[in-house]
Amino acid sequence: MKNKPLSRRKALKQIGIGAAALALPKLTFSATNKIMKRAIPSSGEQIGVVGLGTWQTFDIGSSEVKRAPLKAVLRALVAGGGNVIDSSPMYGSSESVVGDLTTEVGLKDELFYATKVWTGGKQSGIDQMKTSMRRMQANPMDLMQIHNLQDWKTHIKTLYNWKEQGLIRYIGITHYQDGAHNGLERIIKAENIDFVQVNYSMNNRNAEKSLLPTAQDEGVAVMINRPYTGGSLFRKVQGKELPAWASAYDIKSWGQFFLKYLISNPAVTCVIPGTSKEKHMKDNIGAGLGILPDTQVRSRMVSYLRDL
Template identity: 25%
Template sequence: MKYRINPKNNDKLSILGFGCMRFPRDEKEVEKQIIYAIENGVNYFDTAYIYPNSEAVLGRVLAKGYRDRVKIATKLPPYLIKKYEDFDKIFNEELSRLQTDRIDYYFIHMLSDVNTWHRLVNIGILRWIEEKKQKGQIINIGFSYHGGREEFISIIDEYDWEFCMIQYNYIDENNQASKSGLQYAAAKGLPVMVMEPLRGGKLVTNLPKEVYKIWDKAYLKRSPAEWAFRWIWNHPEVTVVLSGMNSMEMVEENIRAAAQAEANSFTKNDHELFNKVRIILNEKIKIPCTACNYCMPCPKGVDIPTVFSCYNDVEIEGKLMAKIKYLVQTSLKTQASNASLCSSCGKCEIHCPQKIEIQDELKNIVKKMEGFHYKPARFLIKKFMKL
């Protein structure tokens, strides 16, 4: 197993982290996978309050003599925090589930925008974090993020974070926080954990046939999953890459790859392979947006790069998942940033280096992504999050 050093505290973290969101139902099988992973060097385990039964299962396994060999990462869901007492209510339940007295890496889960952070600050999260750190119950505090680059950078600058987590893979190099966001976080001295390296498996099971042919004919025989992981590990700014492993075969394959991968190790041939893959995938993309952000900020608050990214995801994620992602990333925020906010002022198009007809594309996205179900779904979800 290869390791990278957390520049904030010198923790030696395995480059492969065990993502605990997709545990199989058979707890004995889960235990075998977790123990095998630990015995083979995995020392970072990521779970969350809202992952069904995940914290409890992980806690039961680690309580069998493995707790001090690993770092536990879990998460606080902001939408469940309505008053100061809620911080302790959720946190203490997590400690109980995990059968531990401390959380090594504690996330503000899916911190969507700066306003959400401000709301937590007004409730008293800064005092609460300080209390928990003084007691040794929270070792490191950070946040996980889904959304555009500009908001990501704004959140980083709001607080003296000790780590963060973003979605990053060879498809999302220019999407969400993007490579420049990754580099910004690393330049701030933050260890960056990466989620969705395979886009929920879509970069293994839902690729065009032409892409599979490229991997099959590559000069090195690697699975699409291994190629995808190695692409991320090639980035020295990345500290840990999570994998939602749910079979022993996946655990073994990923550990083998993590025992060999190095940063800045890609050859010219490696880069050429991914360039070929991107050419094929770009042909499937509906809007050629590179997320350069020259079109931003929008006077009406539309997060144009994120809106385009979600729309492009229809080709990879499918319509349902793309629409869910669109709803989460543009509408379930303190200030919405969805396409229908566009007033057709045209300021964005003046600055677009790709010469995208942004106004027309946004109108089309409203039709495709904000159908009759959109407003009721947004209303019900927001109502649930306020309960």
């Protein structure tokens, strides 16, 4: 294990910045109708607060008919100011589809590529990561993550080495279950991690208890998977109207209601809902525009959803 650098909170204290400043979200607007950006704490590099996940939605093989709508999704992501696209060797053909399509539509230089290692053993991990980079046509890979903490103690050594060599730019760890949050938190405290990817949604807020505050304290970027809890949030609000007060926070759909709640948590760097539809990508992008709910409104959002 490498020496752990100063946490973001400790470093800020040393230079005299108070806790109130620490709590403020790092947001900028790149241009009119472009989504907010947030900084990766370990570098200061800005990424869009809404990205794109590829589980299931990009696992469509070589079919040109199925690939065509995904080109529109990618264009909508970038047009709205988003740039993060996340995949995994676990997701079937998704990595290859991402690599092919982003090249075809000429967006490679606009995107922040993230994928994962999902296997056991050092050499198996090296081979898999090289294959992922080839499939996604990303060299260096922006973010390489250890998927669901699979053999993480082995892979973290390779990732440290690869980062030093410039083969990858950032190191991350991921999981999608509440039961892994304590383990993620321990690794964040002990290792030099740039990103943690975790499940978090309005009806599953376990990450708020400790993991998200720890990530913010340790200067680790947070990427959110399962922001709609597998679609259960949409089933809960089916046929229900948005509250009238939601418009004051530039919320125009239930999807934006759910995503804005997550983005308004200052520990969150980027959410990555998956979609294969351009209209849904544009709607997701809308969650990164306009006014964010404050703490009081966030509580009101939770209460409203609970009482439906």
